[in-house]
Amino acid sequence: MPEVAVNPVPFFVVIGLYIVLMAGIGIYATRHTNTMQDYFVLSGKAGFIVSGIAYATTQYSMGTFLGTPGTIYGIGYAGMGINVPGVAFSLVIPAIFIGRRLVTLGHREGFLTLSDYLSDRYENKKMSGVLGVMMLCFLIPMMGAQILGAGILVNVFTGLPNWVGIVGMGVIVIGYCMTGGMRGAMMTDVVQGVLMFGAAIAAFVICLVMGGGMSSLNESLAKIGESFMTFPGANGAMPWGYYVSNILLWSFFTMGQPQLFTKFFAMKDHKTMFRSVILATVGMMLTCTMCSWAGVLGYPLIGELSNHDYIIPVIIQRGLPPVVASVFIAGIAAAGMSTIDGVLITATSAATRDIYQKFINPKASDEFIMKISRYVTIVIGVIVIIFGCAQPGSIFIINTFAFAGMAMFIVPVLFGMYWKKATCPAAIASIVSGVVTLIACTKVPALKAMIHGFHAVVPAAVVAAIVMFVVSLATQKYAASEETLKRHMLVK
Template sequence: MSEAIKPSPGPFYAVLIFYLGIMAFIGWYASRKTKSLGDFFVLSGKAGVLVSGIAYFSTQFSMGTFLGTPGTIFGVGYAGMAISVPGAVFSMILPALLIGKKLVTLGHEYGFLTMADYLSDRYHSKSMSGVLGIMMLFFLIPMMGAQIIGAGVIVHVFTGLPEWVGVVGMGTIVILYCMTGGMKGAMMTDVIQGTLMFGTAIVTFIVSISMGGGFHNINNTLQGMNEAYLTFPGANGYMPWAYFVSNIVLWSFFTMGQPHLFTKFFTMKDHKTMFKAILLGTAGMFVSATLIEWAGVNGIASIQNIAKADQIVPMILQRGLNPFLASIFISGIVAAGMSTIDGILVTTTGAVTRDIYQKVINKKATDESVMKLSKVVTILIGIIVILFGVFQPGSIFEINLFAFSGMAIFVVPILFGMYWKKSTAPGAIAAVVVGVITLLCFTLIPSVKALAFGFHALFPATILGGITMVIVSSFTQAPPEETIRRHFDVFKKNNNAIGKKEAA
């Protein structure tokens, strides 16, 4: 155990057990209100402004935001805040403007429940369901694993127990309320978790300033330690301009490819709800990201001898507050992980049960049988995630970034599907395959990575994926005209209906 860690297990257990008990109760309550597959996966498209805005914000933010990113910034300085703060401003705005309004309309019109529902219908191809389902398992299980690793870090800092204890405990609770309540349970808990996350960001920031002796003293200390902490590109040259631009685009534009965020638009009641939710969610994301990441910078001046950089935010709360208050606000970080896991777990369960089983393996499966299977699959995926968290193949930030990047490739078939009528299923599948291979090559092979000129591997992956989509679609058969009309004429009908309503 690091000398910097001074466990306070009593207050921590009391607060955390109470908090997790509330989450479990919500899961039980939600299960009584979950009557259909639509309820389970997208809340039957009835989510209002408060639930939609906070749920999107809390699902987008994760252990990566509250542990992994401040931990990375702890070794970089102010320049590290560019990891997600600029992108956070646009992370709900861009998806809403480019695809959100269309998804709300399509979801209500055709009853879409998952990203694969949309893609397989748009491209008139059941193969899309299988491709997306496999991709989600490959990339989203690590993304959930990154969140659950954070629970282990928190439990270790506050109790001194091994990290696997927190991993297993958090994983079990999330499995229970997602298995019973589906998306209703996930979104109801997201409201509580999002509020906690917001409060935790504010309190951690204030405490970090107090511990460092104020802004002036913090900056003087940082300058004495390493002037690079105060300037771009930061310590060790971490944030050159190309990587800075990459992060802005990565955490805003590419959120459209994340299935757990994509499906949030299917849950929204209408377009007016969506735009109000954007304002609420954007404000929450910008304030929370700015303050929690800034706390990581402030922590450089006041905390040393830290065993693992991911511990910086828990250490600030532990050392700057009394044990009970620290435990309350540390629940906000637990909330960040849980809110991301629950959204991804329900979405990944949908990928297995609907996108692979119901659409590919057993096309005659009833919704009732899929509901029953979903509970079993939720348990199985949850167990795999727990094992991933126990073995910890990398840092929270590294794992989260890898998983996010993998799913981001689906931005290509999504945007082409919505804006180019001639895009085809073979083109979409080829674009995803080429994009993922390119992403892996530019990430894992140093000589290839150099060809990106400092930009994130997603840039060349997306460009090559887009080129592949155009070439393959130009030489393959487009979906039936009826399918194209279903996906493009529906917006004309919707606009006409709105116009008549306003005229009346």
């Protein structure tokens, strides 16, 4: 990686002010968080601005500002072919297929989590324990991918080792999530969303100014290699199968993400949902497109980097005065924090409500669950910090794998909403078989070769759907009652 001028004082001053602001929001949220419904879903009272920004910022992540631009930096324009259309539909598709029903069911039935919905639809509260454990297995790596980015930011701007940023971000997010729950997470998301948008604009504009305009940068990129300008990208990294399946992963399979699923339960009504989706989609399209474009243009501007994840921080660091650069770097840190806080609340609910209250100790009161949730948040947060310090892979690879794993929840959700014969044994079998197939097609060379360049999520989803259909037909004695089906499938 080329040398960068390290100036830690402005960075620490700006980040310090940002931490104070987040702490203040957490304290305010704590004073208005009195029930478990407040803690997990804001009692279903979130308006469209808060909902829209929180919906988008939970989908934003360090991948948006580090992992994805870093990957596109090494591929070229072909990489934008996945990111831009994927973002365009990632929030609209869930709203169309499941959002309206979830808003209604969340208010009417008091659902707080994805497992709440599934265990009620399939009339088996004990399945929450199984689903909760599986969620944690993927939610923790997803948070770990975000926290890795904090280490990169601190390293670029201060020269300190990565673990300093990893531990620092972990402690901050644990603090305001432990105290304010979903209210604290969604309120901080509003501030973080504004900072993210500013960081994306800054990175793109810096590229144009420093590189002499789009035409000049594109000419320089073409000289480096024509493959950067066309499909399938540099080194043939974006074959059509991988291209199509990744668009599906980042758009259609968003419906299976429990941290986004829960956002529908927090929304005030259907009108709020539609306004939120429009606001979130426009904001994400602009932000992600500019970040991705900066990743493409960064190669001729910055040159070769040993770690591609550094590209956006290096562009901002080189193109702006230290204090201004630090403000926008806080925006990138906000991208990770906004994802971690939403996922952390979801992971906490999986551990306390889905596993403990429903599976281990059904007699536990809501007041007790709310109390221990704060301590569980600390425990999960510490595990995430340890995961980040271990640095098991790149941000993009970890984030993609975790996202694909949670995508398997889409099968029992959609079958449950639109097919009366779907059963509980089939729901569990579909998720397990889907996850096993995902891991096998990712890790076993022979199976990986058989899918001909497609992402492993595609065969995994196909297997999960087939298992769901076959097992449901074979286990009709476990089908939900007419009363339950009427509540879930005839939602107005």
